[in-house]
Amino acid sequence: MTSHLTPYLGFRDDARQAMEFYQSVFGGELTLGTFGEMHASDDPDEADKIMHAQLVAPNGFLLMGSDTPNGMERSSTSNISLSVSGDDAEDLRRFFAALSEGGTVIEPLTVAPWGDEFGMLTDRFGVTWMVNVTGDVARSGADEGVHA
Structure with missing residues (x-):
C-alpha cells in the first residue's frame, strides 16, 4: 500500500x-x-x-x-509554505519566476549557505512557496548568473 x-x-x-x-x-x-x-x-x-x-x-x-464556503472562517496560511525542489534547474527557475509574477519575492533565488539554489516568495494569492535547486546544478547555474 x-x-x-x-x-x-x-x-x-x-x-x-x-x-x-x-x-x-x-x-x-x-x-x-x-x-x-x-x-x-x-x-x-x-x-x-x-x-x-x-x-x-x-x-x-x-x-x-x-x-471556503461563506459560513466558514478562512484561516491564514502564514504558518504554511509549499516547497518545490529537485535537480531540474530550468523547470524550477521557471516555476520561481512564474509564481512570483504579481507576488512578493521574500528571498531571491540564489545560492544558499548549504550549497543549493534557494528562493522564497508569496504568490498573488497569498500562498508562500520555497524553491530549491539541488547540488551541483545550482552551483553551475549561479556561475552563469541565471536567477529570477
Whole structure:
C-alpha cells in the first residue's frame, strides 16, 4: 500500500483563478467542480464557487484546493509554505519566476549557505512557496548568473 500527502489550499472566492494560475505555471490537467454542480450548498451565492479543484501536473505534482464556503472562517496560511525542489534547474527557475509574477519575492533565488539554489516568495494569492535547486546544478547555474 502507498500513502500520499497532498497540499489542499483554501481560498476566499478566487480558487478558480488561483488554480488556473497554478496550471499555467506547472502545466497539466485541471479539474474543477462547483458547489452548484455538486449540489453542495443551498446558498445561491456559492453556486459558481469551487468546491473541489485538482491539478495533476506532467511532472507528478498534485495540488488541490477549494473556495471556503461563506459560513466558514478562512484561516491564514502564514504558518504554511509549499516547497518545490529537485535537480531540474530550468523547470524550477521557471516555476520561481512564474509564481512570483504579481507576488512578493521574500528571498531571491540564489545560492544558499548549504550549497543549493534557494528562493522564497508569496504568490498573488497569498500562498508562500520555497524553491530549491539541488547540488551541483545550482552551483553551475549561479556561475552563469541565471536567477529570477
